[in-house]
Amino acid sequence: MAESREQAVQREVYFGILPVLRGERQFGLLDFLLVQVGFGIAAWSFLVGGYTGSVLPAGPAIAAILFGNAIPVFLISVLAILYARYGVDTFIGARAILGPRGSNLFLIIFAILNLGWITIACFMLGESAIRVVAAFGGPEWLASRTVGAPIFALAAFAIAWWLALQGPIAIRLFIRVGVPAMVAIIVGLIIYIFLQNGVSAVWNAQPPAPYDTPVRGLASAIEWNVGLGFSWLPYIGQWNRLAKDERTALIGTYLGWGVLLNVAAILGALTALLVGTYEPTEWMIQAGGPLFGLFGLFMLILANLTSATVLIYSQGLSIKTLFPRWKWLWALLTTVPAALLMLTPTMYDSYTKFLAYISFIMAAFGGVMVADYVFIQRFHISLRDLYRQHAGRYQYFAGFNWEAYAAVILGGIFYFWTYDPATDRAGPLFTYITAGIPTFFLTAAVYLALTFVTRRLAVRQEEPVAIERGD
């Protein structure tokens, strides 16, 4: 049976490039928060908490987690207004700032990094599943990290892929059940840990793998958390285009990703301090006991399945902006290379390096995008010009906003001078200012300065022509 026009339009609203009208918005504040928390509480938040707790005692670990996540999300959350106001995806909205080709390049960078995130979520699910298998006395090969975990990770990837194929309404129904259950288990685990061990034992526990000085540990922990905070940048649009009002978009983004997901990271830090390992699937049974621990492992499985689904949906939606004629199925197929990364634990074990690279890339892009939207576009963009790929006011030069990319490159040079993620080498300023947040501000300042200078030069070149014409 041929698809009706109405069906085709609805498909393109939820799986494609059409801007979402006010009456079609799916998410009020509660649903929006559930989506953000469901997406946010997963492998990345538990792991970042675990790594933080392995280098810092409880108090500074909580400080690094709160600061490192809340401040970056606060800085980029203003972009939620853009996507909610016009009902467009991240990479359509970004055309106003980076240019159409510049936005496509940003999309390609996002799609590559997204494969890493999908892998981390699915592999932690695999790690959780092998612990459950071991707890129930399952076969040894299925409980191993090299065979069992990849098998479960691939199975989870297939299920998440199928859920993403169903679209955002199915995801919302899934999240309404899953997220409150996850939050309840996490809060229960935190209370259990404090009751079981006593507040002072948890508070005074020493980190298992501290740096030479506490300040250096604090700087690194902040940097990992800042990486997670800025990592939400390319995902803001996919969900905010479905927010019922701008308030939901703005507050929901900040509270969901900046504040509430910290509960999971704090749990990760506290248990890492008590048990001596950053790996959540390892500490879950040790810290929570057989009953709570198994509940916790099931929670990890659910949390990572939810997040993998959202990641796959987000990538599919964004790919459709680059290839509007592609079917939804084809767009989702671009996530399949993640399956290769799930075959070994290498990607999963390189999480802090991955976070630091994310911190540089997303802090630099975030600085440019926020500076442009707030100070140059002044919260107003032309929706019509967003959809004119090679025409209109957002064409810039050959489809690229070169000032934006020049600022991103300079931001990158500053970042790597301050901190080298590959070797964990700290530059002279790192322990005082860290790297990601200063990169955000530096990139924003360079971008604004470059734009100011180039526009002044353009005006000066136009003035003699105008005088000759007698304008």
Added chain:
Amino acid sequence: MAMEHVLDPQLQAELEERIRRIENGERPEPFTNLDWVYMWIVTAVVLFLFAVLVLNLLLHR
């Protein structure tokens, strides 16, 4: 190449209609300054906790 060259004609017509409606003001309720005040309050609490906990680390190292 404009977007009209990569979309089906019926979707292109729908896109034009949606752009017109959104540009004519069919948008979600805008944010208010109060929303920013809430966000600043939460941020101030985060910064306060950060300052207290880090000061504690620096004083006891």
